[in-house]
Amino acid sequence: MTRNEFIKICGLFGIGLPFQSVFSSCKKDDDISTPFSGKVLVIGAGAAGLSAGYFLNQQGTDFEIIEASSTYGGRMIINTSFADFPIPLGAEWLETGASIFQEIVNDSSVQVDIQTIPDNPDRKFINYSWFNFFEDYIVPAIANTITFNTVVQSIDYSNNQIVVNTNNGQFTADKVVVSTPLQILKDGVISFTPSLPQSKLNAINETVVWEGFKAFFEFNTNFYGDSEYVFPITPKSRGQKIYYNAAFGQNTIKNILGLFVVGAPAQDFISRSGNDLKNFILSELDSIYARQATPNYLQHITQNWNNEPFIRGGYLSDYEDWRKVRELGNSVADKLYFAGGEFTDGEDWVSVHTAAQSAKRVIVEINN
Numbered sequence: 001m002t003r004n005e006f007i008k009i010c011g012l013f014g015i016g017l018p019f020q021s022v023f024s025s026c027k028k029d030d031d032i033s034t035p036f037s038g039k040v041l042v043i044g045a046g047a048a049g050l051s052a053g054y055f056l057n058q059q060g061t062d063f064e065i066i067e068a069s070s071t072y073g074g075r076m077i078i079n080t081s082f083a084d085f086p087i088p089l090g091a092e093w094l095e096t097g098a099s100i101f102q103e104i105v106n107d108s109s110v111q112v113d114i115q116t117i118p119d120n121p122d123r124k125f126i127n128y129s130w131f132n133f134f135e136d137y138i139v140p141a142i143a144n145t146i147t148f149n150t151v152v153q154s155i156d157y158s159n160n161q162i163v164v165n166t167n168n169g170q171f172t173a174d175k176v177v178v179s180t181p182l183q184i185l186k187d188g189v190i191s192f193t194p195s196l197p198q199s200k201l202n203a204i205n206e207t208v209v210w211e212g213f214k215a216f217f218e219f220n221t222n223f224y225g226d227s228e229y230v231f232p233i234t235p236k237s238r239g240q241k242i243y244y245n246a247a248f249g250q251n252t253i254k255n256i257l258g259l260f261v262v263g264a265p266a267q268d269f270i271s272r273s274g275n276d277l278k279n280f281i282l283s284e285l286d287s288i289y290a291r292q293a294t295p296n297y298l299q300h301i302t303q304n305w306n307n308e309p310f311i312r313g314g315y316l317s318d319y320e321d322w323r324k325v326r327e328l329g330n331s332v333a334d335k336l337y338f339a340g341g342e343f344t345d346g347e348d349w350v351s352v353h354t355a356a357q358s359a360k361r362v363i364v365e366i367n368n
C-alpha cells in the first residue's frame with residue numbers, strides 16, 4: 001500500500017490518521033512513561049528536530065540540537081520580503097485538521113489560535129505559515145539548545161557513549177535522534193560505526209526522493225483565477241506539477257502565482273537558473289494563459305531544494321511502499337532513532353505534521 005492509498009482508505013472509512021492517536025495518547029501531563037534520564041543529541045533543526053527537542057524539554061530530559069545550516073526550519077523556511085504575507089518556499093499547506101497545532105504544542109494551558117482556510121483535503125494558512133507556528137510556539141522553549149553551522153560527519157555507536165563528530169568538534173550522548181533529510185543519508189554525508197543494519201541500508205538506498213522546486217511570480221493582474229492548473233503526469237508516481245494562486249485567501253492586494261513541482265517534472269526547473277529559468281516559466285505560463293504572463297510580469301523568486309547543501313532534494317515519493325518507509329523510521333540498537341518527514345511509522349509521510357509526529361514517536365520509544 002502506498003501513502004496515497006493509505007490516506008484514501010482512512011478517508012473512505014472515516015478513520016483518523018495514526019499520528020492523531022500518537023499525540024492524544026502522549027499529553028504533557030500523562031504519566032505514560034518515565035522520561036529518559038540520559039543525554040540525547042538531536043541532529044537537524046527542521047520540523048522533526050525542533051519537535052524532538054521541544055518534547056524532550058517538556059519532560060525534562062537533557063538534550064542538544066545540532067544544525068548544519070545557520071538557521072532552523074529546514075524545509076519550512078519562508079521568504080518575508082517578497083510580499084506582504086509569508087511566502088512558503090517549502091511546506092505551504094496544512095495537510096490535516098487544525099487540531100494538530102494544539103497536539104504538537106502538547107500543553108493544554110497554551111491556547112493556539114491559527115487561522116486557516118478550510119479546504120479539502122489541504123488547508124492554506126492565512127498570512128501565516130508552518131514556519132511561523134514553530135517560531136511562535138516551539139522554538140522559544142528550546143532556542144538556546146541549538147548549535148548552528150555544525151555539520152554531523154560521523155556517528156560511532158559501538159560503545160555505550162555515542163560519539164558524534166562534526167566540522168565543529170565532538171559531541172557525546174546516550175541516544176541520538178537523526179532528523180536530517182533522507183537524501184543526506186543516501187549521499188553518505190554521515191558515516192556510521194558500526195555500519196547501519198542491512199535492512200536499514202536497503203530502505204535508504206531503494207527509496208526514491210523526488211526533486212523539489214517552487215517559484216512565486218508577481219503580476220500586475222490575476223489572469224490565472226483561483227483554480228489550480230494541475231499538469232497531467234503519467235504515471236503519477238513520477239511526481240506532481242501545479243500552478244496555483246499563492247495569494248488565495250491572504251490579506252493582500254498582490255497577485256502572486258505559485259509553482260509547486262516535485263519529482264521528474266522538476267528537472268526542467270532545477271536544471272535552469274537566472275533569466276533562462278525566468279523566461280522558461282513565463283513562456284510556459286504564456287502558453288497556458290493566452291500570452292498574459294510576460295506583459296504583466298513584475299518580479300519573482302525561486303527555490304531549488306536540490307541545490308540546498310543540507311537538504312539535497314524535495315521529499316520521499318508519495319508512492320513508496322509503506323514497508324520500506326516503516327523500515328526508514330525504525331530505531332537501531334536502542335541508540336539511534338530516526339525522525340522526520342521521511343522517517344515515520346510508514347502510515348503517512350513527508351509533511352510537517354508527520355515529521356512532528358515521528359519526533360513524538362521516537363521520544364516515547366527512548367523513554368521506554
Ligand SMILES: Cc1cc2nc3c(=O)[nH]c(=O)nc-3n(C[C@H](O)[C@H](O)[C@H](O)COP(=O)(O)OP(=O)(O)OC[C@H]3O[C@@H](n4cnc5c(N)ncnc54)[C@H](O)[C@@H]3O)c2cc1C
Binds near residue numbers: 047049072189350352
Ligand atoms: C517543495 C516542498 C513542498 C512541501 N510542501 C509541504 C506542504 O505543503 N505541507 C507539508 O506539511 N509539508 C510539505 N513539504 C514537506 C515538509 O516540508 C517536510 O516533510 C518537513 O518539513 C520535513 O521536516 P524534517 O525535520 O524531517 O526535515 P528538514 O526540514 O529537511 O530538516 C532537516 C534539518 O537537518 C539539517 N541537516 C542536514 N544534514 C545535516 C548534518 N549532516 N548535520 C546536522 N544537520 C543537518 C538540515 O539543515 C535541516 O535543517 C514540502 C516539502 C517540499 C520540499
